[in-house]
Amino acid sequence: MTENAIVETKSKALITGASSGIGAAFARRLADDGFDLILIARREELLVKLCKELEDTKGINAEYMLINLEKENELAIVEERIKNTPNLEILINNAGFGGGNGAFYKIPIEDHINMVKVHTIAPIKLAHAVIPNMLKNGKGVIINVSSIGSFSPSPGVMYSTTKISLNYLSESLDLLLRKKGIKIQALCPGFTITDFHKKMGYESGHPVYRRKFMTAEKVVEISLKALKKGKVYCIPGFRNKLLAFFMRKLPKRILIFAYRMMFSKRKKRK
Incomplete structure (x- = not known):
């Protein structure tokens, strides 16, 4: 513990990507369980509103940090805060974004690198920062929010690439820490009602949205x-479990053929 450590006894949880969707749903649920919260995101208006809601209705302390995880200096601020919060019991690496539209080589390389920073580097660094105190406390939880899209290659090259790395990080940490009281989870949701999928073009009137989307609260x-x-591994929903099973068990050549067919149809529609 450093000299700047915050000495508190009540357990805390830190959530990245906390301003909406799955992150906000985790915040509300953990507040119900009595955890004080540190919420990380980029949209200050939503963070302020959520913190006030949780403090007024749940009787917990909620603070926010306005952080862009793509920026190394801002990520370092979160790392330092984690190291100086010895009662941080839960870390939820939820921040993320989609790969956008277009072929891999047409998307600016900076966008790909930023996805690696948010989906892969940030969870690694934050887990590295929190584990020593969790070991001292003999307990802790790290949830890495991955995706059902992590189970096979896809035209969204960097998205599936970064999410599979998150899966392997979770498996490896579990091997290392399971017997030491620290629980690790790779949460792999399918279509979920969040801003993430709305930005991909799936609005509430879309037929896929109505049939297959799960609420963020149900995922949590x-x-x-x-x-x-x-x-x-946690794959919410029977359909998603079934899809993940086939994605993992089918020969890769069949999956690649299916993706090529889907991608070619998409290009024709454009």
Whole structure:
């Protein structure tokens, strides 16, 4: 513990990408369970509103940090805060964004690098910062929000690439820490009602949205139940479990053929 450590006894949880969607749903659920919260995101208006809601209705302390995880100096601020918060019991690496439209080589390389920073480097650094105190406390939880899209290659090259790295990070940390009281989870949701998928063009009137989308609250509920069972992978929903099974078991050549067909149809529509 450094000389700047914040000495508190009540357990805290830190959530990245906390301003909406799955991150905000985790915040509300953990507030119900009595955790004080540190919420990380870029949209200050939403963070202020969420913190006020949680403090007024749940009786917990909620603070926010306005952070862009693409920026190394801002990520370092979060790392330092984690190291100086010895009662931080839960870390949820939820921040993320989609790959945008267009072929890999047509998207600016900076966009790809930023995705690696947010999806891969930030979770690694934050986990590295929090684990020493979790080991001292003999308990802790790290949830890495991955995606069902992590189970196979896809035309969204960098998205699936970064998310599979998050899966392997989770598996590896579980091997290292399971017997030391620290629970690790790779949460792999499918279509979920969040700003993430709205930005991809799936509005509430879209037929896929109505049939297949799960609420963020339901995803969080399933995640926390799976955590109690000690499962590293959590895939919410029967359809998603079935899809993930086929994505992992089907020969890669069949999946690649299917993706090529989908991608060619998409280009024709354009």
